[in-house]
Amino acid sequence: MRYEDLYRRSIEQPEAFWAGEARAIHWHKPPGRILDYAEPPFRAWFAGGETNLCYNAVDRHLAARPDQPALVAISTETGVTRSVTYRELHREVNVFAAALLELGVGRGDRVVIYMPNMVEAAYAMLACARIGAIHSVVFGGFAAHNLALRIDDAQPKLLIAADAGMRAGKVIRYKPLVDEACALARTPPPRVLLVRRGLDPDLAMIPGRDVDYAPLRENYRDAEVPVAWLESNAPSYLLYTSGTTGKPKGVQRDVGGHAVALALSMRTVFDVGPGQVMFSTSDVGWAVGHSYNVYGPLIVGATSLLYEGLPTHPDAGIWWQLCAEYGVRTMFSSPTAIRVLKKQDPAWLKKHDLSQLKWLFLAGEPLDDPTATWISEGLGKPVIDNYWQTETGWPVLCLQPGLDLKPVKFGSPGLPNFGYRLRVINEVTGAEAGADEKGVLVIQPPLPPGCLTTIWGDDARFLKSYFSHFKELLYSSLDWAIRDRDGYFFILGRTDDVINVAGHRLGTREIEEAVSTHPAVAEAAVIGAADEIKGQVPVVFATLRNAAADADAREAAAAGMVERVTAMLGGVARPARVYVVNALPKTRSGKLLRRSLLALTQKTDPGDLSTLDDPNALEEIKRALVRGPEWHA
Ligand code: AMP
Secondary structure, three states, X not given: OOHHHHHHHXXXXXXXXXXXXXXXXXXXXXXXXXXXXXXXXXXXXXXXXXXXXXXXXOHHHOOOOOOOEEEEEEEOOOOOEEEEXXXXXXXXXXHHHHHXXXXXXXXXXXXXXXXXXXXXXXXXXXXXXXXXXXXXXXXXXXXXXXHHHHHHHHOOOEEEEEOEEEEOOEEXXXXXXXXXXHHHOOOOOOEEEEEOOOXXXXXXXXXXXXXXXXXXXXXXXXXXXXXXXXXXXXXXEEEEEOOOOOOOEEEEEOOHXXXXXXXXXXXXXXXXXXXXXXXXXXXXXXXXXXXXXXHXXXXXXXXXXXXXXXXXXXXXXXXXXXXXXXXXXXXXXXXXXXXXXXXXXXXXXXXXXXXXXXXXXXXXXXXXHHHHHHHHXXXXXXXXXXXXXXXXXXXXXXXXXXXXXXXXXOOOOEEEOOOOOEXXXXXXXXXXXXXXXXXXXXXXXXXXXXXXXXXXXXXHHHHHHHHOOOOOOOXXXXXXXXXXXXXXXXXXXXXXXXXXXXXXXXXXXXXHHXXXXXOOEEEEEEEEEEEOOXXXXXXEEEEEOOOOOOHHXXXXXXXXHHHHHHHHHOHHHOOOEEEEOOXXXXXOOOOEOXXXXXXXXXXXXXXXXXXXXXXXXXXXXXXXXXXXXXXXX
């Protein structure tokens, strides 16, 4: 079927469309109603239906493909590769689920998972899904403060952690971070389950709280844990993401809608089916990791590669070597990773047999034309940009190579995905933007299956964050966009203060709050400055309490701010430069003019400055930029 026809059907007859797509998954009890939209913008897809993500991802494939690899976890850090068949995955997930039950975890309980890209992270997620517990994976690169914020919001009954991760040959101990986060949290989890990889010989267990997974695994070797059938709209997991405030938002996903959207997108977008191999380079801690490393490929009976390591180690051909070795059909990565590879010898792209590789998907941040062209020509493969958000859980804008590939336009993530009724709206008047006219990208509700159902424990924040921007009830993506005459969309950056560093979403407010914990700092403003590799990097402008501090004191304070950010938020948020200044540009009502700061930093037009309180502040920033930062990476 042609893309246009199917898309039109998904918009004009959504219930018929999604009733058809729902057949791709197993229902213990079929849905009573395809869409219940009694309380807009809240909606319930497949209402009354009962299903289970773990059953769809694991049990359902036991009969047809027990000996096919389900997950292949490759670590070029530890040098260990573990290939797990569907039969083995079923066993391991049952064992893990039995351990969760023994630790008192049940239906609806939250479980925080803090682990690197190792196969046990997937076991833990699937085991939670099996018993109806709600997992919340926290990216291993986040530090104790971040972990504590998420613990306090999710209030987990259990935290599952690895002893350590590894990056660039260095062991990163997780346990001290877990202990620190539990000390910081107001509601620390009563139990901590540790999966030890032998990377941290000094690991100290806290009696009564910490539990070692190895003996539990031995005890429950033969356990069979029944699947908990869940109503389609019950929460399956929480995934925290940054917004404009310092407090992360717990994006809440459902069960049935998520499974159906993933099954559809695996087929039409990612073009991967039973027995085929998908390699997503994401970490399990991100939305891509949830959707296209764990649940998506498993739901369709494919093989999924999980990778721990750098794209350049042991050499810059490692990813292509893995593609050749495992017969990868679809690869999914980020523009930043490709820009890292672009610094290496292009001969690496030609060294391995890529005859089975069909597509390279890139997402998470804007894909620039030179990067897209370089990798597409280097590999001789089509590169497919796709746009989505943690909130949506699957692509909003994309092409559909599994169905009917429309021409690729570099710079555009493509056309609306099925079920997404997209509009571009003028941010002031709320009027529809014309072709090639800039506005805010919005989704007209009901949001399709797979998108967030609410923010955990905070419906009011869900409404305020996403549905309060226009007179009409519309989901704001908080991204600027234009639609061209052919219907292709272009994404032009965020409308809020969120920045995107190497595909990782960070709130400038979170970084400012971390900088401001330094005792010497009076006030801080953080912007995302353009960076050749990472897309954007955090740059700090800060005033000191002691305005008369000498050059040495200013440099020491700047270095201290960087330490604070790294300790509180982790290496992902580490600033690239810190400028110590005597004033920050603000409006008369005291709002930081981050956009003017960014414009000055990038030597572009600072825009409307009529609301500026103190014109000297701009001169001060200009002087600081000429003088150079007090600290730089
Ligand atoms: P996250 O929720 O961390 O995946 O971040 C989502 C944000 O990343 C979006 O709101 C966009 O600002 C940006 N983004 C994701 N994919 C793309 C893309 N293909 N092109 C441009 N921006 C993107």
